[in-house]
Structure formats: C-alpha cells, structure tokens
Amino acid sequence: MPAQATGRTRRRxxxxxxxxxxxxxxxFAERGFAATSLQDIAVSxxxxxxxxxxxxxxxxxLLEKIVTEVTLEGVALLRAIRGRADLDPRGRLRLAAYEMASRNAANPARFRLWHIGQMELGExxxxxxxxxxxxxxxxxxxxxxxGVRAxxxxxxxxxxxxxxxxxxxNWIAWWFRPSPEHPVEPVADALAEMAVQGLLAAPAGVAGPQPEAASALAAVRAELDRLEAVLHAAG
Structure with a gap:
C-alpha cells in the first residue's frame, strides 16, 4: 500500500x-460503567x-484509555510546564491553570467519567x-x-x-459546554488569571489594603465579571 494511502488510513x-x-x-458518565455495553456504544x-x-x-x-488520558497525561503536562525555563513562576502557574481548565472544558465527559467512576476502577x-x-x-x-520562593x-x-x-x-467540566459560539479559551483564560491573582504577593514594604493590593483585588473582580459575562452568553 502506498505511504500516502497508509497515512490516510491511520488518520481515519x-x-x-x-x-x-x-x-x-x-x-459511561451518564449510565455508569457497568450498565453500558460495547453494543450501546456501537449503536450510539x-x-x-x-x-x-x-x-x-x-x-x-476503553475505560483505561479514558482514565489514563485524564490523570497520567495531566502529571506529564504539569511536569513539563514546571520545567519551562522561558517562563517565570507566575507564568508557569498561569499556564498550568489554563491548560488544566481548557482540557477539562474541551473534554467534559471524560473528566466527569474519571470523577464519577472512581469506585468502578479495578486494579x-x-x-x-x-x-x-x-x-x-x-x-x-x-x-x-x-512562586513563593521567588x-x-x-x-x-x-x-x-x-x-x-x-x-x-475541575469544576468546569460540570457547568461549561464548548461550542463554536462558546469557545473554551476565554473561560479557561479567565480561570487561569483568577488562579494567579488570588496568590500574588504584595510589593515589598506594602502591608494592608494599599493601592497595589486593591488593584490586584480589582483585577480578580474584573476577571470574575468577565467569566460571568461568558457564562451569561453561554446560557
């Protein structure tokens, strides 16, 4: 078989x-693993x-493949991000939160299955x-x-x-449904920014609700407003 045809077959x-x-x-997530047969999947x-x-x-x-993608690949993803020398600690944490949120939002059924099906996993x-x-x-x-050490x-x-x-x-897998009208990226971006803003250190010598701290709080509130707008549009 020609290489081009073989490539098409593999892609298909x-x-x-x-x-x-x-x-x-x-x-699996809707019916449970035990109550779903290969025939059910084939029919769907x-x-x-x-x-x-x-x-x-x-x-x-099938179950092993899905669970492996959700968990084992998640470890590898975060490990790779932590090793990124081109990003500072803030950038690495933000990227980690973005990637986790976007993966769960793009594949909500897989993540819900992993969470719901914990008791059904065998050794x-x-x-x-x-x-x-x-x-x-x-x-x-x-x-x-x-980030704290830095x-x-x-x-x-x-x-x-x-x-x-x-x-x-993780919770994004329960309340967000991606579509062409409601892409994953804006929601994942808002969650990633909130994750970072909530942990940022105050500038040296600043204590209490100083302008810089108030600015950070305002940024978090702005991200919440942006997320709320995205959710409202999705509804």
Missing part, C-alpha cells in the same frame, strides 16, 4: 477511535459491535490512577512553592492553594 482510524472514546465517556455511533472490535479490544480497555488501574492524582497535586504544589506569590499553604486551583479548574 485515529478519528474513529477518538469518536469512540467520546461516545464511551459520555455513556452507528457502528456494529463487530466493527467496534476493529478499534477497541474491550470495554475495560491495577485504580492504583495507577490514585498515584497520578497525587502526582498532579504534587506538581501543582511545586509550581506554587516555586517572592512572586505570597506565602501560602501550597496544598490548600493547589487543591483550590484544582477544584476551580
């Missing part, structure tokens, strides 16, 4: 596989069960998933600690701050 297979993952994630796509086996080996393999997937969750938290805490972020308990940012970025 990749597209179909991604569609299968999206349909599977949605049905207009495929036969036999055709499904050309792309996936089993329902368990060894459940163990790998738990380690990946701890890894995501550790990398985000590291980004915050880096004096860019105010002294905070990095675990509390990281969990707060994770909650903000």
């Amino acid at each position: 297979r990749g597209i179909v596989e991604q569609e299968i993952y999206e349909h599977a994630a949605r049905l 796509m207009g495929l036969t069960r036999t055709a499904m086996y050309h792309y996936v080996d089993s329902k368990d393999a 060894p997937l459940a163990g790998r998933n738990e380690r990946a969750k701890r890894g995501v938290l550790a990398e985000l805490r590291g980004l915050i600690d880096d 004096g860019v972020l105010r002294p905070v308990d990095s675990r509390t701050a990281a969990l707060g940012i994770l909650g903000m970025c």
Whole structure:
C-alpha cells in the first residue's frame, strides 16, 4: 500500500477511535460503567459491535484509555510546564491553570467519567490512577512553592492553594459546554488569571489594603465579571 494511502488510513482510524472514546465517556458518565455495553456504544455511533472490535479490544480497555488520558497525561503536562525555563513562576502557574481548565472544558465527559467512576476502577488501574492524582497535586504544589520562593506569590499553604486551583479548574467540566459560539479559551483564560491573582504577593514594604493590593483585588473582580459575562452568553 502506498505511504500516502497508509497515512490516510491511520488518520481515519485515529478519528474513529477518538469518536469512540467520546461516545464511551459520555455513556459511561451518564449510565455508569457497568450498565453500558460495547453494543450501546456501537449503536450510539452507528457502528456494529463487530466493527467496534476493529478499534477497541474491550470495554475495560476503553475505560483505561479514558482514565489514563485524564490523570497520567495531566502529571506529564504539569511536569513539563514546571520545567519551562522561558517562563517565570507566575507564568508557569498561569499556564498550568489554563491548560488544566481548557482540557477539562474541551473534554467534559471524560473528566466527569474519571470523577464519577472512581469506585468502578479495578486494579491495577485504580492504583495507577490514585498515584497520578497525587502526582498532579504534587506538581501543582511545586509550581506554587516555586512562586513563593521567588517572592512572586505570597506565602501560602501550597496544598490548600493547589487543591483550590484544582477544584476551580475541575469544576468546569460540570457547568461549561464548548461550542463554536462558546469557545473554551476565554473561560479557561479567565480561570487561569483568577488562579494567579488570588496568590500574588504584595510589593515589598506594602502591608494592608494599599493601592497595589486593591488593584490586584480589582483585577480578580474584573476577571470574575468577565467569566460571568461568558457564562451569561453561554446560557
């Protein structure tokens, strides 16, 4: 088979596989993993069960693929951002929050499945998933600690701050639905800016609600207003 034809075949297979993952994630999240069969997924796509086996080996393999993308790839993403020498600590934290929010907003069904399906994961997937969750938290805490040491972020308990940012970025999977009219980027950008503004250190020698601190607070409020406007438009 010519190389060009082989390339088209691979691209087509990749597209179909991604569609299968999206349909599977949605049905698993809506019905539960145990109550959803490969036949159900095939029907939702207009495929036969036999055709499904050309792309996936089993329902368990589908679940593993989805969970792996949400958690294990998340660890690798944050680790890579933390190693970015071209960004300062503030820029790295902002990029991390943006990427987490945008990934969850663009693939809400996959993230909701990961959250809802925790009790349905068998070993060894459940163990790998738990380690990946701890890894995501550790990398985000590291980004915050880096900012505190550099004096860019105010002294905070990095675990509390990281969990707060994770909650903000994760919750987007429940309330936002991307569409051509309502793209992911503005919402993810607003959340990323709020994550950073809430942790910025006051300038040296400034204490209390000085103009600079008031300015930072005003910026956070402006981002909240911008996010509210995006949500209002989405409604």
